[in-house]
Amino acid sequence: MRRLLTFSLAASLTVFGVSCSNFLSSDKVKLDPNNPSTATANQLFVAVQGGQFAQQEGIIALIGCLWTQSCTGTSNFLQTLEKYDIASEDTPSAAFSSIYEGGGLVDIKQIEAAETAAGDQQYLGIAQVWEALTMAVAADIYGDVPYREAAGAVATPHLDPQAQVYSDLQALLSTAITNLGGAGPGPGPLDLVYAGSTSKWIDAAYTLKARLYMHTAETATGFDATALNSAVTNALLGIKSGNDFKSKHTSAPGEDNLWFQFFDRSGFGQYVVAGQNLADLMVARSDPRLPQYFGPASPGPGFGGQGPPNASTKSPAGVSTLTGTRNSPTFSQPIMTYIENQLILAEAYFRLDGNASRAQAPFDLARAAVPMPAKPIATVNDIMEEKYVAMYQNIEVWNDYKRSCYPAITPITTASGGAPAAFGGKVPGRLYYGTTEQNANANVPDRSVQNQVGGNIVTTPPANAGFRNPNDPNPCP
């Protein structure tokens, strides 16, 4: 017995006692066994597309929908957001992170580096257009944002002035267009938007350039003809009919349309209904897109919406949910379209000419694509109305509002917690920087500063001018 015991002790000492130099440091215990430590450009590219589809369909688009009164939040955080109460909500912060983190700029830069090294200019060009699209959201929504130092070696990147970001993006898109004409082979079928078609990508890059020129066209005294002319030049080379830049989804969870996820999976979808402003407009226009956008109103018949804030006004038919035919897991959300491109042309022409002479043709093309019958343009609002309806669920609706003040909505005044006063009684023109960025980056001004100077840390606008970005010098009513 004693021998057995001695043996057991000796055996266990042998097992444990012998110096195991890598017991604490072998790869098995040091390296995460659950996740890869390297990724190829192709793998990153797939994730970037998934991430940026989600970004384009995400919370910013929803906030834009609420604030331009295309939809209405009836309860929970949706109602809070509806009332411009973004201070107490962390939800929008996720959108700021999505610009830069995994599936965003940090991965796009890795793809660009890999394809530069590989000499695949087409792939590089496509990645650069994605970069421009991603960073355009940043500049449009947050104004001055980290860009030149972002997702690189700098621990706390500085904010770049919004105008500089826009001009950097114009330059980047020009480079991308050059690259797209260069050597391939490109991503091929991994490209979920255009399956590697460089000509379609070049068109999309021009449309994006045109869009961004429109974003820089507003000045304190009117519209800048140079920017408008640049928008025209680029839009003329923009997306052709049938070649819309759209997201791609499958019915698998996590690969499905984010609006669908919101309505069917989040549990909060029930708190957003059709906005009376958009629903009534579309009913009045007999717009064929009504059943695409909305479900039947209750009690019906037909379609209708809820006015903001909740329970104040309703369409005659009652209120529709947002469960039109678009509410499908596989619905490809339009991000940049032929119709948008035509309406950019129309708006730029109209603002340059002060009349419909050049604007009418692209306007009619846009309506024909719906299809809607031709209609003479009376004011620029006719063009903006067309765009407001067409760009439903797109972030661009909010950007258009900031420039054109269309639709002529009344900002919510019964908001909780003094929010209208905080934003000068206006529809906010921007969002606060993400809370994590605010917390960890000393270059980001306090919210109080953001409130006072509209996010532009250089120029101080007049008090109560609203909460806006530098590219939006004029308040809406």
Add this chain to the structure above:
Amino acid sequence: MQVTRSRVVPIILSAFLALPALLAPYGSTGLAAQEPVTITGKVTSDAGLSLGQVEVAIPAMGLGALSREDGRYAIVVPGARASGQTVTVVARRLGYKSQSAQVTLTAGGVTHDFVLAANPLQLGEVVVTGAGTSMPAEQLGNVRNSVSADLIERANEWNAVQSLAGKAPNVIVTQSSGEPGSGSYITIRGSRTVGLQNSGSAQPLIVVDGVPIDNTSFSTTDFNPTDGLTAGSIEGTTQSNRAADINPNDIESVEILKGAAAAAIYGSRAAQGVVMYTTKHGKAGPTHYSLRSSTSVNDINHTYPLQRSWGQGLGGAPPGNCNGSAGPSNFACRTSWGAAIPAGTPTYDHADEAYVTGYTSDNTLTVSGGNDRTTFYLAGGYLRDRGIFVGPNNLNQRATLRFNGTHRVSDNVKIGANMAYVDARGNYIQRGNNTNGLQLDLLRSPPDWNNLPYLAANGQHQSFRFQNPQVTDGNKSRGWNNPFFTLNVPQNTSNLGRIYGNVTAEFVPATWLKVNYTLGADYSNDERLEGAPQSSTPPTTTGRVTEGKLINYQIDHNLTATASRTFGQDFSGTLTLGQGLNTRNVRQLANVGRTLIAPQPFKLSNTVSRDVPIDAETVIHDASYFGQGTLSAYGQLYLTAALRNDGSSTFDQNHLRSWFPKGSVAWEFTKAIGERPVLSYGKLRASYGEAGQEPDPYLTSTIYSGITVIGGYTQGMGANPTQSGFGGLASSIVKGATSLRPERTKEFETGFDVGLFREKADLSFTFYNAITSDVILLTPLPPSSGYEREAKNSAKFRNRGYEVSLNVRPIQHADLAWDVGLQWASNRSLVVNLGGPQFVYLDPNNISPRVAVVQGQEVGVFYDVGLAQCGISPAGMGAVVPGFDLATNVPNDATHPCGGASQGAYFIDASGLPVKDNQQRVIGNPNPRWTGSVRSSLRFRKLQLSGLLDIRHGGQMYNGTRAALYAYGTHKDTEVRADCSGATCVGNMHAIGAPDSPIQGPVVGPGAGTPIPIGENWYTDIGGLFGGTPAQFIEDAGFVKLREISVGYTFDEPWVQRTIGFSSVELRVAGRNLKTWTNYTGYDPETNLGGSVQSSRGLDYFNMPQTRSFVFSLTLNH
């Protein structure tokens, strides 16, 4: 070389296979030759009380017996070993001074009675001090907190962690809820870490019989990252903590190592303290049989205050169409802001309708005994806890088996084994921040809606937001579930099998040297199922099945050698050298299936599609060396010094090993100055120690993730990196750490223990100051850098506190005894430094208010927005009152909005409404100011009466349930309401700030003093969850709780033996949590949304209620 399971298992197995042979009766020959000698006698206390459970032994011969309840004992010395010699017989029992006597073994038998003096200060008792070390109580240089089997038994708790509630100063135990299987969370001397999610690392290390065991809690919801984006552990079901697998009936004693000075011996796993359970062992002597059977009757301890005067609807009007899918989209169906319910119309008691009386039965049968060579303890227990909710799904069952045995192989070699098997099965109910959760569904029900039956005549699930469902509505969301559907139809289970224990060997090669070896193992397999039926609320409207497994295996090896030596007559010392190895492996395998094909069963195979599976593992290796030396001088001065060197695979490559020193001194000064009538015993003690906290594994790896969803903004949303059949990877939002060391707590502790009035009282006082540096935070990075977080040794916390315990024994007679124990403790934590960021959230996923560490504040404060208040609002309220900063209070400046206002005055706008801050600030603190307990017991002959009051003073709770029920108009407080049926609300006018208004306190601003109607307008806006601020719903969560009260009677007269064959029978009637005194308006201030899973404390959002219990127990001893 790597230690793998395959090498260790055979060793354990061979040891166990050898056991039956070892346990065979020793030396079966040669006994018949001579007559045995029987030593008999009785043991009584110095107060004259018969003492049972006294171990009477002849140590030299390894013989012994336990006294029965009447104090009688008998030791039989085999004839072969009795030759008329004189032996030393020792009688010992916890709480009494042991006594020895010389007895001559004369033929025919001898009698010796013992009278044991009470030993309330436990002097001379050997205290387990961890990692294989022990020392006599008086030599400890730090405060001792032990909990005896008696106290554990009287607590009548099923959970071995919950049993510790109120038992030791600054040991705070919080039960998540009163549900069966609900976990308990333990904090010792405040939070010294933030605790990374699911690691359980913010809690003390749990050690059973010398081996660390798994005490994690895991929410099944975390198997579902797609739907759980913001959910984590704040929804789903309650979850147990794995230390609840210990059967409390098996516990002999608990030692709580508080603070780094005591816990340093456990090095890098001990920064939050150590709780050491020792299980019962057999004693030499006749075989004892004991059956403890208890039954408790449980019910809800507080019903929720709901209004029953106003019906479903909005704007004072009925809701209109709530039929079918029109209901969920009709806002008016959601709320109870409808018309007054006419007299005579039936209303329904939603506060009470979902509860029944719960029953718990807990039976443990133990058989123990042994002889001079071999002892054994064998116990089987079965617990069945049927909870207080209607329906089949709140049930916790636990079957435990334990075998503890020792065998003396030779005079200097003893081997042993402690083995436990557990089969734990839980059926749970969805709860918390969860639209499929019970309380959310239940408490929002309008009073004029009958939740029963929950199925319509056509078999379809109906709820107040989805009335009259059609047969075609099977896959449509009900808005919210009918609470009875939630109770009856979904299936949430956890089925665990676990084996843990150890084999030990003690080898004494020389009188001065002892070698101890322990090889422990802990293996469990926990199978989880969450079956959400069709017609549930999104994201599970078409049904969803989450099936997963948690497999956990740990091996622990500990080898110590202790040498003892005396130097002259005044000095003696010991030196212990030890070595330990520990491996911990966790496997997670899980799948989520969506869209049920048929309504049942909840099987993955019955679903249409599957998410990306979870297939994760972690491995941690630790290797340590330690040494401890003790020196006692002149029998009164005791010095201890120890040093541990720990290596862990979780540290970065350049910091693989760390040192943890400790030292202490204890001086029994009454030995120097002599005992006095008033001061009969006195000890001063001081200690210093360092203990650490390992990081989570793999934080030093930079990784790409294929499963983390991107771009979602609320639960159930986001994009996978993989899309359309193409594999994708995204950079992890957590940047790989470049440098990672253990967190390190340096703690100084000092105090005294005194015995007063000839030990009629004793008093213990302790002060400690603990500085924790290198606290590992998932430090926020600017997202613009490309990453969200990085693990860093960045923060510094301080915890400082006092602990006092006073025990008074005014009456100690044979027939009457009374004693009172008081405990008081305070702890203040302080975030000294955060290393950069202004704040860090404790749990990245949580509800509002966020719980955070903020520089200059206590750890774990509520950090969120509040109403604008003068002098309290952070800088930057200039936007609310243009041009002015409310943070700077200017009493004499009439032009300032806060001019002349008192600190904290609410700023009221022209309409009479308060306004919101737009910046986060500290709005509350869940940490109690002080905690205490009062224990008293009274014995009159064989009747015992005892009670325990548990006191938590201060500390706050976020009552989110109240905030939500305000918004939905079902809370009792909304019963008196303005009439909002017209264009504007009228009536029920109150000026904000006035004593009768919803917000009290000083006010300032243009609308100060202006009465406003308080009704739907108020509660659905700034007065409720959706327009208000979390700060409005922070409540005082202090309480006084009658934890235990019990009356017991022991029958041990001879007739008991004669008539029923047992030596004693104990009957006890007890109450648990019978009464809670509190200002908290929710169910109970003892609750937490994150349960035992999250380290954030003080959140209540549709948490489950607590229970109170009446317990009847019967103990039969033979």
